[in-house]
Amino acid sequence: MADEIELPDEVTLLWGLRETVRRGRKPSLTVADITRAAVEVADAEGLAAVSMARVAAQLGNSTMALYRYVKSKDELLLLMSDAALDGPPNLPDGQDWRTGLTLWAQGLLKMLRRHPWTAQIPISGPPVGPNNLWWFDRALRALGDTGLDEEDKVGVVMGLLTFVHGELRLSTELSKGYVENPEAFSRQYGMALTQVVDAQRFPALSKVIAAGIFEGEVRYDEEVEGEFGLGLFLDGVAAFIERRTERQGY
Amino acid sequence: MADEIELPDEVTLLWGLRETVRRGRKPSLTVADITRAAVEVADAEGLAAVSMARVAAQLGNSTMALYRYVKSKDELLLLMSDAALDGPPNLPDGQDWRTGLTLWAQGLLKMLRRHPWTAQIPISGPPVGPNNLWWFDRALRALGDTGLDEEDKVGVVMGLLTFVHGELRLSTELSKGYVENPEAFSRQYGMALTQVVDAQRFPALSKVIAAGIFEGEVRYDEEVEGEFGLGLFLDGVAAFIERRTERQGY
DNA sequence: GCTCTTAAGCGTAGCTCGTACGCAATTATT
DNA sequence: AATAATTGCGTACGAGCTACGCTTAAGAGC
Numbered sequence: 001m002a003d004e005i006e007l008p009d010e011v012t013l014l015w016g017l018r019e020t021v022r023r024g025r026k027p028s029l030t031v032a033d034i035t036r037a038a039v040e041v042a043d044a045e046g047l048a049a050v051s052m053a054r055v056a057a058q059l060g061n062s063t064m065a066l067y068r069y070v071k072s073k074d075e076l077l078l079l080m081s082d083a084a085l086d087g088p089p090n091l092p093d094g095q096d097w098r099t100g101l102t103l104w105a106q107g108l109l110k111m112l113r114r115h116p117w118t119a120q121i122p123i124s125g126p127p128v129g130p131n132n133l134w135w136f137d138r139a140l141r142a143l144g145d146t147g148l149d150e151e152d153k154v155g156v157v158m159g160l161l162t163f164v165h166g167e168l169r170l171s172t173e174l175s176k177g178y179v180e181n182p183e184a185f186s187r188q189y190g191m192a193l194t195q196v197v198d199a200q201r202f203p204a205l206s207k208v209i210a211a212g213i214f215e216g217e218v219r220y221d222e223e224v225e226g227e228f229g230l231g232l233f234l235d236g237v238a239a240f241i242e243r244r245t246e247r248q249g250y
Numbered sequence: 251m252a253d254e255i256e257l258p259d260e261v262t263l264l265w266g267l268r269e270t271v272r273r274g275r276k277p278s279l280t281v282a283d284i285t286r287a288a289v290e291v292a293d294a295e296g297l298a299a300v301s302m303a304r305v306a307a308q309l310g311n312s313t314m315a316l317y318r319y320v321k322s323k324d325e326l327l328l329l330m331s332d333a334a335l336d337g338p339p340n341l342p343d344g345q346d347w348r349t350g351l352t353l354w355a356q357g358l359l360k361m362l363r364r365h366p367w368t369a370q371i372p373i374s375g376p377p378v379g380p381n382n383l384w385w386f387d388r389a390l391r392a393l394g395d396t397g398l399d400e401e402d403k404v405g406v407v408m409g410l411l412t413f414v415h416g417e418l419r420l421s422t423e424l425s426k427g428y429v430e431n432p433e434a435f436s437r438q439y440g441m442a443l444t445q446v447v448d449a450q451r452f453p454a455l456s457k458v459i460a461a462g463i464f465e466g467e468v469r470y471d472e473e474v475e476g477e478f479g480l481g482l483f484l485d486g487v488a489a490f491i492e493r494r495t496e497r498q499g500y
Numbered sequence: 501g502c503t504c505t506t507a508a509g510c511g512t513a514g515c516t517c518g519t520a521c522g523c524a525a526t527t528a529t530t
Numbered sequence: 531a532a533t534a535a536t537t538g539c540g541t542a543c544g545a546g547c548t549a550c551g552c553t554t555a556a557g558a559g560c
Contacts (some may be wrong), residue, residue, distance in 0.1 A: 011442045024536025025526040051517060062539045064519080073518065120372055121436075123423040124440055133443075133452060140454035150461040154455075158420070159479030166416025170408070173373040189376055192261045193383075202383060204390035211400040229409030235486035273554040274507030301546060312510045314548080323547065 013075060014082055014129040015094065031069050033059060035079040040081065047117035050080075077121050082129030084115040088156045091138060097241075098234055100142030105160055105230055108135060112168050116176070119168045136161075156237055171213050190215040252310055263325060264379040266333055281319050283309060285329040289365065292330065300330075306391045325342055327371050332379030334365040341388060347491075348484055350392030350485035355480055358385060363417050366426070369418045385410075415481050440465040 012018050016031065037058040042050050051071060056063045070076050091103050114117055127133060139157040148156070178185045193214055199206040208214070262268055266281065287308040292300050302323060306313045318324050341353050362368055379384060389407040398406070428435045443464055449456040460466070 007442055007445060008438055011446060015446055021536065022527045025538075027537065029537095052519080053517075064539050065537075067519070068537055081301055094322050095529095122370055122420065126424055128439075128442060128446070130446075133455060137392060137452040137455040140458060145455065151463050153295075154458060155478050156482070158481050162416035162420050162479050163413055163483075164416065165419050166412035166414065167372065169369075169415045169419060170412050174376055188258060189378075192378060194256055195257060196261060196265055196378070197383060202387040203477045204394060205383060205387040208390060208400045213401050213404055228405045229412050232406070232486035232490055232496060233413075233483050235489040236482035236484065239485040239488075239489060240482055272507095273505065273557050277508065279508095302548085303546075313509075313558095314510050317548070318508055460525080 009071075010075075010078060010125065010126075011097050011128050013070075027068070029059060029065070029069060031079065031121035034066055034076065038080050039083050039145055040077055042114060042117045047120050048074075048115075053077075060120065074124070078124060078129075081118055081121045082131050084118045084159055085111060085135055087111070087127075091142075093141075095142070096138065097146050098238065101139065101234060101237070102230070103158065104139050104142055105136075105164055109167060113172055113204065116168070116172050119165070119172065126216070144165045146241050148241060152240075156240070159237075163230065167229065186215065222238065256380075259321075259374065260325075260329045261378050263320075264329065267415035275317070279309060279311065279315070281329065284316055284319055284326065287413060288326055289333050291366045293365060297370050300326075300367075302326075303394060323413050324374070328374060328379075331368055331371045332381050334368045335361060335379075335385055337361070341392070343391075345392070347393050347396050348488065351389065351410065351484060351487070352480070354385075355414055358414055359417060362414070363422055366418075366422050369415070369422065396491050399489060402490075402494065406490070409483065409487075413479065417479065421494050436465065455479055 002246060007017065009099070013031070018031075034055065038050055038055045041054055041058055052066055053063045056066050058140070066076075070079070085108075089098065091107065095103070127136060135193060136157065139160060140153050143153045146153075193205075193209050197206050254365045258268065263281070267279075284305065288300050288305045291304055291308055291381050302316055303313045305326070306316050316326075322327070335358075340359065341350065345353070377386060386407065389410060393406060396403075440459070443455075443459050447456050447459060
């Protein structure tokens with residue numbers, strides 16, 4: 001009935017709800033084609049390589065043809081950021097919340113690391129893309145039997161998302177330099193720090209450096225690094241759930 | 251003695267260690283001037299407005315003059331990202347670790363929110379800028395009397411940094427749309443979700459929507475939103491410290 | 501003080517990008 | 531067949547980064 005409420009532009013775009021037409025020349029592309037091509041380019045050559053011309057070339061079309069399907073490059077970026085979450089990991093249901101959320105966060109991180117450029121796309125609004133909402137739903141589902149009310153669940157999931165995005169921004173981008181040249185990376189970094197950090201201004205930091213944390217094998221192992229912080233956060237969630245359910249005599 | 255080890259480019263840049271010269275025309279600018287001007291532009295008009303020409307105009311110089319001080323725009327962005335952390339909040343010493351870290355994270359977030367464009371600058375390597383290291387040091391210092399070893403401290407601080415960066419990326423960018431038009435934001439968003447989310451594919455999410463979490467007053471109050479996740483994380487740190495110190499018979 | 505060396509200031513120009521506009525080609529409707 | 535609607539795309543413009551090289555200014559050596 002109330003179908004006539006006009007949805008925002010981004011929503012109709014992301015859900016493929018743009019009106020289908022009758023008359024005129026047949027489209028030779030689809031929005032999905034363009035998105036896929038753009039993702040391919042970004043995966044292979046980085047987000048900086050994604051220009052309208054480059055994407056069009058990937059598809060064998062001219063640059064301007066794309067603008068019949070997408071209003072601007074920003075729209076294309078929006079599509080890409082939802083497309084990056086494609087492919088359902090299909091987490092096993094029926095776990096306790098902690099393993100559920102751990103698998104969820106790890107799966108999300110793994111997926112996003114396959115498309116590291118997502119961290120560079122500016123966020124333009126709350127999540128509305130189907131894949132984004134799909135992931136959101138799965139996280140909420142993992143919290144299903146915790147006794148938290150809906151608002152708290154959203155808070156927890158938002159916190160997890162916050163963490164995952166931070167992880168993506170920091171570790172992934174950092175480790176880019178690391179995997180290219182691990183030895184030079186850690187050795188040079190340690191050296192540079194010792195040269196520049198003096199114990200007067202940076203007492204705590206220079207203690208860390210003295211302990212040799214930054215020399216030798218810097219463990220920028222993405223897995224390990226992510227686990228640690230994630231574990232801390234989930235410990236916090238556990239404490240929170242306990243507090244909440246106690247108070248409610250659960 | 252071992253002063254002769256060549257520091258990486260970025261380090262000499264960020265610490266102002268580029269060789270001072272004798273002969274030739276006197277420089278009319280400094281790297282600091284340029285950085286300050288660029289930050290002004292970004293604060294006032296956003297990162298997109300920061301072009302070499304715009305910054306030069308801000309300083310009353312020509313575009314190409316800047317390239318005598320900075321090798322590329324990327325170098326300028328690097329300088330900006332360290333400059334954004336300027337101004338010591340000078341956290342009170344001698345607190346327990348939890349209030350110390352809470353103040354630290356809140357102070358960092360507050361500072362970064364005054365320069366929201368930092369989230370859009372791609373990270374090119376581990377932190378080496380003086381201000382970055384200064385903040386790092388303060389966080390480590392707050393963990394001084396917890397009995398954690400240096401490696402664990404670094405892990406905790408990295409986790410906090412991860413969280414803060416995620417917070418900056420998600421909430422800050424999101425709330426941009428919100429403060430511009432709060433009512434349209436929440437109302438439209440809730441509406442769009444109800445139109446598009448069906449209970450079959452998104453069972454948990456549609457329960458949340460049904461509970462009215464996204465309608466009405468969406469509480470994108472930055473303070474509150476940040477506190478919640480941060481509190482969860484710190485709860486986790488507390489549990490971690492307890493575990494560690496128990497095991498070591500502390 | 502004169503000359504030489506070195507470095508700063510900057511105009512020009514080339515390349516890449518995003519995209520507005522308009523015309524030609526193509527297809528469904530009448 | 532004629533018409534209307536749409537897609538494909540060539541051209542063009544403005545903005546951005548920056549390589550190059552010339553001009554200008556300031557210290558160094560005599």
